Amino acid sequence: MIRSKICFVLIAVLALTTACKKTEFLNPLDPLSPNYNHLPVVKILTPTAGSIFRVGIPIIFIGEGTDFEEGDLDSTAFVWSSDIDGVLGIGEALVISSLSDNTHIITLTVTDSRTGTGISSVTIYVTDGNVQPVAEILSPPDNSIFFAGDTLKFKGTASDFEDGVLTGSSLIWLSNRDGLLGAGDSLTTTSISLNTHIISLIAADTEGYPDTSQITITMADTNRFPAACIIEPDDGSVFTLGETIEFSGIATDREDGDLTGSSLRWYSDVNGFLSTGESFTESGLSIAQHTILLVAADFEDNRDTAAVSITVEPPNQTPVAAIISPHNYDEFDIGANITFLGVGIDNEDGELSGSALVWESDKDGIIGTGQTFTRDDLSENVHTVGLTVTDSKGASDTAEILIEVRPDNTPPTASFTIAPSSGTVDTVFTFDASGSTDNETPIYLRFRWDWENDGVFDTELSTNPVATHQYPDSGLYSIKLFVADPGGLTDTVSQSLEVLLPDTSDTTFAMVLNNESEFNDKSEELLHNVPYYKSLSEQNYPRNNSSPDFALTFLDRKKLFNAPY
Structure with missing residues (x-):
């Protein structure tokens, strides 16, 4: 009985192959060489690329090969092979059930009488395990909008390599809001709640292997109001006074479709009406916390409102950095513990701390963070130490001091x-x-x-x-x-x-006197009348071969001049 089925399949395959063959070929003379051999043209008709098969299941291989010079080639010119299992057989058609559990590249090689070859390849998968089913939701389309009281019709399909088409309880419909909706390849319901739902179709084969297909739908109120949505700015956004803010939003209506233009009106609870349309920019909002409203109205003036909260703050002010210690021009012996203390104050953030305070030496690089720390390893040098404080919006300020780390002190050397x-x-x-x-x-x-x-x-x-x-x-x-x-x-x-003492003249003179009485008189006079009187002395000045006389002498640092009185 099995042999009869295989023979029947082979006959059908051969008949299909014969029907697919081309019966007429032109053979024009090649302009370059009359003996030029064209390679055969090869095509694998089955299996198709990506096909999946179970181990032991017969796989039908059908190919065709034509040659420009020879036309249809003999079946012995066809050789089938697998990159895993090697040569599979010869002929235009084969049925193979012995492929191993693996991914196979199947190659059909066709050779003409002049040894010219043509090649075609496909990749197939042979497995001895269960193949996961494939589920797909056919309707409704993704992102559909429905209204209370509408009848929703769900339709899906699922197929499995082993089980074929899955139906009935093999297909389960779920809502992330309402839970189980039903089973089967189709489902009709009017009881879905007003909300946005993720609808899932879960298909499971007989061995329990699942696959899931999902869509999103929205159930709106029965009055069929439009649905408004603010895309930007995000809720909770913070902006600076004068900053340009981009506003954009959308609104859809079941009857009117997408709403645009004056159907969309934007408001601030602080500044009032802002603009119309799907998008605009605004830089004039006041300093305050604003509730931004997008009001969408359909043709019948049914309205929906979307809202976000944003804050407009004053311009960010730069923080202030201050170094408390060490003091400017402080000096330290090398290896001494140096305690650094500083603060950063910001109007918006308050007192800054941690990594918002960065200490840096122009000689040693970054030496610490935070309000205070101690270092004993600064290099021997004159350091410009800077404290940079940065607020949450990136504004910064830097304070600097000059300190010296010196070697062991030695006494100075005085000189003048x-x-x-x-x-x-x-x-x-x-x-x-x-x-x-x-x-x-x-x-x-x-x-x-x-x-x-x-x-x-x-x-x-x-x-x-x-x-x-x-x-x-x-x-x-x-x-x-x-x-x-x-x-x-x-x-x-x-x-x-x-x-x-200073000089009174350019010369020094001596008064030579005749006797002691005259000496006494003159010396007294000089003592009262001559500035810077130096001395009185008895000198030996020969005069006319006479005996020594008394003399009154004034000395100059430059020279001595004796003048007779």
Whole structure:
């Protein structure tokens, strides 16, 4: 009995193949070469690409191959093969039931008498497991709108490789709102609730493998009002005063279809009427929380309203950053713990915290976040440290300080110059300690002076290395310089300075007197009348071979000139 069925199938296949063959071919002379061989043209008629078969089920293979020169080719020219199972057989038609459980690329190769070959391939699937059914909702269309009292007719189909067409309880209709609606390939109902529903058709084969097809429908009220929907802005949106806001919406009506133009009117509960139509832009809304209304009216003035809430805020104000510690120009020894403390205040967000505060050194990069933290690993350098605070809308402010991380402190070296190097009581001397040095912070040294080196400093500590002083009396003075660095280490240095009395003439003279009485008289006179009297002395000035006389002598720093009186 099985053999008879197979023979019948083969006869039917051969008959179909013969009917499909072309019976007439033209053979024009090839312009390039009369001996040119055209390759056979091959086509697989069955199975079609993507077909699914169960293991052990007979699969019918039918192909055709024609050749430009030879016409219909002999059946021995047809070779069938699988990329998984190898050569399947020879001939224009085959029936194979031994394909393995796998995905097969089936290839038909046809060769003419001159060994020219043509090839055609299809992919099929052979499985020993259950094949999932396929469900499809035929009606109503997706996104349909119905009204209370309408009769809804659902129609669907499902097929299964093993079971064929599925019907009856194999097809279940469900609503995500109302639950089970019924079973079968068709369903009629008037009891769906007023709402938007996702309708599912679930098909299951005899082994319980399911497939689902879905559509969305809407059930509206019996008065058949239009349905309005605001697309943008989103509910809860926040905008800044003056910002351009885009409004768009749609409305549909069962009788009138899509509503447009003046059928759509937009309102704000704060600013009143805004515009008409499906879309528009507005930048003049007041600072407030607004309820935006889209009112859709159909031809009979039945209305539906959609609403969203939006907020229009004042323009965002920039936050303010402040560094509390360390202070500007603070200095720290390398490795010392440095505590950073700062704040960020924003009018809208209040006091900022966490990652809204970012600390950065121009030498070491980002060094921390938040209001406070401590670091002991800043590099030895002068750092510009910035605190940048950023509010929730991206506005930011930065505060900066300058701090120095220095190596272990060493004492400064004091040094100064005096200009001029000598002078009189009339001279204003300039004392310059700019040559003083410090390995760590030379620009931050402080200076003070002791003009007589008597242990009592005559000036206060100052960052100015230059000072001036005038001595009221002549003499030899010792001047002490005191230098201190910011770390408290100090150094001193002293120099000597001679201060003289000023000259009254360019010469120094001596008055030679005749006797002691005249000496006494002249000396008394000079003491009262000659400025800067120096000394009286008895000198030996021979005069006319006489004995030594008394002389009154005035000395000049430049030269000595003796003039007889």
